[in-house]
Amino acid sequence: MQPRPLSPRLGPRPLPLHLGTALMTWASSESAWKLWKPGSPSSNQSSPQSQEPPESIAALLPEIAALEAKAGAGKFEDALHREIARRMGRLADGVLAYRRHPVHRDLENPPAVWSEGNTRLLDYGATHRAARVRGARAVLVVPSLINRWEVLDLTQEKSLLRALAGEGLRPYLVDWGTPNADERRFDSTAYVARLERALAFVTRRARRAPAVMGYCMGGTLTVALAARQPRRVAGLALLAAPWDFHADRTGHAFLLSAGPMLARVADQVGELPVDILQTLFWSLDPWLAMKKFGRFLGMDQQSASARDFVLLEDWLNEGAPLAGPTARECLIGWYGDNLPGAGKWTVGGRRIVPSKIGVPSLVMIPSGDRIVPPLSAAALAEPGRGLKRVRRLDLPLGHIGMVVSGRARELCWLPLIDWLSNIPPKRS
Numbered sequence: 557m558q559p560r561p562l563s564p565r566l567g568p569r570p571l572p573l574h575l576g577t578a579l580m581t582w583a584s585s586e587s588a589w590k591l592w593k594p595g596s597p598s599s600n601q602s603s604p605q606s607q608e609p610p611e612s613i614a615a616l617l618p619e620i621a622a623l624e625a626k627a628g629a630g631k632f633e634d635a636l637h638r639e640i641a642r643r644m645g646r647l648a649d650g651v652l653a654y655r656r657h658p659v660h661r662d663l664e665n666p667p668a669v670w671s672e673g674n675t676r677l678l679d680y681g682a683t684h685r686a687a688r689v690r691g692a693r694a695v696l697v698v699p700s701l702i703n704r705w706e707v708l709d710l711t712q713e714k715s716l717l718r719a720l721a722g723e724g725l726r727p728y729l730v731d732w733g734t735p736n737a738d739e740r741r742f743d744s745t746a747y748v749a750r751l752e753r754a755l756a757f758v759t760r761r762a763r764r765a766p767a768v769m770g771y772c773m774g775g776t777l778t779v780a781l782a783a784r785q786p787r788r789v790a791g792l793a794l795l796a797a798p799w800d801f802h803a804d805r806t807g808h809a810f811l812l813s814a815g816p817m818l819a820r821v822a823d824q825v826g827e828l829p830v831d832i833l834q835t836l837f838w839s840l841d842p843w844l845a846m847k848k849f850g851r852f853l854g855m856d857q858q859s860a861s862a863r864d865f866v867l868l869e870d871w872l873n874e875g876a877p878l879a880g881p882t883a884r885e886c887l888i889g890w891y892g893d894n895l896p897g898a899g900k901w902t903v904g905g906r907r908i909v910p911s912k913i914g915v916p917s918l919v920m921i922p923s924g925d926r927i928v929p930p931l932s933a934a935a936l937a938e939p940g941r942g943l944k945r946v947r948r949l950d951l952p953l954g955h956i957g958m959v960v961s962g963r964a965r966e967l968c969w970l971p972l973i974d975w976l977s978n979i980p981p982k983r984s
Contacts, residue, residue, distance in 0.1 A: 565873070568654075574845040575647070578643070578644060579644060582644065646853060647846055653853055661710065663711070674732070674736050676731045677754055687720075687724060692726045694725075694766035695725050695727045695766055695976060698751065698769065699729070699730065701777075701879075702833055703872070705731055707871050717729060723973045725976055730754060735876065740826045749904065755785060769795070771795045772798070772928060772955070776798055780903040780908045784903065791976065793972060795968075795972075797928070799933060801890050801932060803897065803929060815888060815891055826880045830876065830877055840927065917944075917947070920971075921933045921937070922957065925954055
């Protein structure tokens, strides 16, 4: 993979938040030591303001005191300060190594065969002989509105879309692009209406109803698409698609508490900017950047692992802003009021109720998902509440790992391809 001139990398976004989190986390160790070390005013238990140190700290104090007795007073504090500086330096070096890495995604994208506004349909079957045979099953692939679609086509070897085409399916990918002035006014109804027109195009081109595959938020939108256009959808495959937003709110406390404020920001600005969206992802694991950039610095920078890290990190940091009305709907209607999970979400005046959708469906649930809690996605496969004709497949993978990890092909791609290839024929 050859480097090509591009604009400077901005990630990990927002960088001040990641660096500030690291500094506050590690500097708190120094503050705690000053608070609890023997001889400090707050360690004097006769003081009315004093508190017992946490059990974990209290257990270490005698050992640290013994070390200082041997090495000299203040040596532990000096060592602690050096370790904080070392860790901050390692994080900064890891971020710089990522930003300066010469690798960029250089796959040639397939031709666009349909467009509306800034949305395009990319025909992944156009350059694959197996996908061009008469009668090949067309698949409308719908990614999230937030993160771009490239994670489904990261490298030649790690491309779910090229794997689908190589097995005789014909994927048509929805590339949402970046919202233009008109699209900044879109709510979910407007996006689903656009999907309906894209679906109609694929149906005419394929001369029969295609399957529809949705990933993450794209899966939520395709449930509405199947509810509104059941005759044009031969089958519905959902990969980590959120539905019941109150089924498991672990790790979403920041999003829930900040939701109303962020909705007001989206109203005023007209969109929810990328850095705010990245802050929401940060809240799911505030210390992730510290861990992963340290690991990256230790990699062979010429290795496939380093290449994959850089490409995946580029994808994570190059998302699109979310249209204001859609942002409000997600933050307040979905995460706040759980309208989809409660059966009260309406699209174009129609209530979207999964149990009334009769198309053959596959619900794939990564058990290690920290972005879409497994219980949220599992609601779409729940008997009596979920989709009527549904097969549930639980995967020992993560939200992103289900499409790009080393085990993705065996555990996710191949079962998905098999299911899509065996959907019963359906006339449009």
